[in-house]
Amino acid sequence: MENKVIKTKKGIFIKTDKKFGAIVFSPYSGLFFAISREYVTDTISYCENKKNKLPDKIAKNLNIGIVKDKNFEIKSHWLPENNAFSYIDDSTLPNSPIVINWLISNNCCFSCNYCYAGDVIDKPTEMADATEIAQKIMETNPLAVVFSGGEPLREKQKIIEGLNVLGNKVGIIIDTNGYHYDNDLAKLFQKYNAIVRVSLDSLHSELNSKIRPLKNKKSNTNVLNTIVTNITKYREMKIPVLIHTVVSSVNKNSLYDLYDKLPTLGVNGWRLFSVINPNDESKQEQFKKLMTFGKAKNMDDAQQEIQKEIEFFSNKHISKSNFSLQIVHSTDSQKNSVILVLPSGQFATESRLKNEKIKISIESIFNKVDLVGHYERYLGIIK
Ligand code: SF4
Incomplete structure (x- = not known):
């Protein structure tokens, strides 16, 4: 079940979907990221400046353009990594536009x-x-x-x-x-x-x-x-x-x-x-x-x-x-x-x-x- 887009306290936009996970748009970097299902709750908490256990690997990418962190390589837009999305197929992709x-x-x-x-x-x-x-x-x-x-x-x-x-x-x-x-x-x-x-x-x-x-x-x-x-x-x-x-x-x-x-x-x-x-x-x-x-x-x-x-x-x-x-x-x-x-x-x-x-x-x-x-x-x- 897909939800409406939310603009979080950090200013990052998130759209969640129960089967898929979440898609994030950061207006600070102009980049889109997919977040795998198990990290959706922590991603929202992180972006709302609430307590969370978000892995560093995801937080670093969401912070691009917000925090002047050490320069690092962007390896994938599927976070935390492509393998985390092994559960998706054509039927899990939400049917609304990115x-x-x-x-x-x-x-x-x-x-x-x-x-x-x-x-x-x-x-x-x-x-x-x-x-x-x-x-x-x-x-x-x-x-x-x-x-x-x-x-x-x-x-x-x-x-x-x-x-x-x-x-x-x-x-x-x-x-x-x-x-x-x-x-x-x-x-x-x-x-x-x-x-x-x-x-x-x-x-x-x-x-x-x-x-x-x-x-x-x-x-x-x-x-x-x-x-x-x-x-x-x-x-x-x-x-x-x-x-x-x-x-x-x-x-x-x-x-x-x-x-x-x-x-x-x-x-x-x-x-x-x-x-x-x-x-x-x-x-x-x-x-x-x-x-x-x-x-x-x-x-x-x-x-x-x-x-x-x-x-x-x-x-x-x-x-x-x-x-x-x-x-x-x-x-x-x-x-x-x-x-x-x-x-x-x-x-x-x-x-x-x-x-x-x-x-x-x-x-x-x-x-x-x-x-x-x-x-x-x-x-x-x-x-
Ligand atoms: S709209 Fe077409 S003509 Fe105008 S700047 Fe873009 S590509 Fe060039």
Whole structure:
């Protein structure tokens, strides 16, 4: 039996389930953890600052971003370890979302070559009332909600309305291109313990702009500088920041540079995604150019090279408590592991077979969304 999400005294969000255990979202690190059944009571007591016997192994991970502990390796998001979950199978996984991605905006000033929302951006859409959408999202009992788009910060009023409903009830993540900054919104992010995720593909201005160009290229010649300045503003307000990087043929050799330099910006962590086909037909030609950059002869070749590079990189680099590293295996076959809410309020997921979004009903989300894939997307491979 699954319970509603609670925000504990420590500020950590927890959703419990009798058969499964618990799933935790920490707004201090932006990380999700699964807690095995036998430690759920102690985890809640620990997060409520009550007496507990929580093993150090779990407490250390929950404390990332709260306590400046000795830097340690994050070995798994299944706590205390993967073996402790030998009792789970598909029927034990709770049937409610860990994360919902709300595409609150259908516009963006960038024109990224691989944009995953190209079929939504600048397309005529009937925009629904943000308060009503947020209430509908609450009905599905997610642990966390991502405000995404397009660029969510271009929809200030909707974010305010959405946060009014969701703030302090679920974890809040803001997915932004980092180019926009709004002081009023930043104060709200602080108030509701939101974490900001900024998309950045390279710390070389030219390379980053090649993959993620502004629509109006002449409007700002130093986009990267603007993004870095905005990251600094969030960090000065003690708002945690994670960086999202999409690995393509153009930046696959920049990973080592990013791994070395991102911590110097004071960011809390880094998530890497392998590039997938954009679902907007008009972008296919541009995308092909991006993929066949360098030595790759064709798209399959390019994808294989990217996967090889990511694997090589991830074998050599560990995730640490002061700079977490997550590789999200977003291959085409796992596209339907994500739950989206479109600007119209319609729930959807990406089709596994075609480049399009498919509608889902809120009563039976996991009929079309891959339940195991959804868990592994946020928590890593189960066993
Ligand atoms: S910033 Fe995000 S939403 Fe905007 S074009 Fe790039 S990928 Fe698409």
